[in-house]
Amino acid sequence: MKAIGFRAEPSVVSWAVVEGSTGEPILNGADKLKAPASFDEAAALKWFREQTQRLVQAYLPSVAVVRSPETFFPRQPKYQSLYQRCRVEGVLVETLYSCGVPVLTGAMATISSKLGSKAAKHYLPNSDFRGLDWSKCDDKKKEAILAAASALPGE
Numbered sequence: 001m002k003a004i005g006f007r008a009e010p011s012v013v014s015w016a017v018v019e020g021s022t023g024e025p026i027l028n029g030a031d032k033l034k035a036p037a038s039f040d041e042a043a044a045l046k047w048f049r050e051q052t053q054r055l056v057q058a059y060l061p062s063v064a065v066v067r068s069p070e071t072f073f074p075r076q077p078k079y080q081s082l083y084q085r086c087r088v089e090g091v092l093v094e095t096l097y098s099c100g101v102p103v104l105t106g107a108m109a110t111i112s113s114k115l116g117s118k119a120a121k122h123y124l125p126n127s128d129f130r131g132l133d134w135s136k137c138d139d140k141k142k143e144a145i146l147a148a149a150s151a152l153p154g155e
Contacts, residue, residue: 002028004061004101005148006092007140010084011035013048013092014140017059018132018148022115023155025132025148028059030141041084045091052095064096065104065147067111104151108143114150 007014016030033051035044066089069082089105096103112120124142127135129149134142 001063001153002059002061003063003065003148003151004055004059004096005065005067005144005146005151006089007067007143007147008085008088008092009140010081010088011037011044012140013051013088014138014144015055016141016144016148017055017061018145018152020152021155022149022152023130025130025145025152027132027134027145030137030145032141041087045087048088048091049095052092053099056096056099056101061101063104063151064092064101065106065111065151066092066096067143067147068105068107070107070109106147106150108146111146111150115146116154120146120150 002017002019004015004017011034013033017028018025019028020026033048035047039047068089093103093105108121112118123129124139129145134145
């Protein structure tokens with residue numbers, strides 16, 4: 001089984017493809033998608049949709065996981081980036097579903113539970129995750145890897 005995980009930000013999406021099991025995930029690929037700076041929000045969302053379709057065609061995942069924020073805040077200007085992130089996540093979910101890939105969504109607490117961990121964020125400072133070397137990944141890519149691994153079958 002192959003799973004793809006996503007961790008979105010307003011203008012960047014980290015993604016990772018893993019297979020194997022939650023106990024011994026194998027990384028097939030991980031990177032970032034960064035919308036061109038000249039794009040307005042609508043053009044960037046379309047661009048993320050097209051890039052997500054390309055990832056699905058290239059890796060043929062059985063399932064996808066989109067990591068969502070822990071909480072939602074009132075509509076205030078300082079939270080604008082949270083709302084932009086949510087719109088990007090919405091495009092990811094719709095695109096994956098349209099490509100025929102079952103989609104799961106959840107905050108880090110949900111991902112932690114599926115990994116059998118009390119707090120998967122505690123893995124982030126480590127140089128590996130259950131034997132998978134992620135020493136060259138930043139925290140956003142690591143979160144995408146955790147999201148993808150949470151969809152894998154147990155050991």
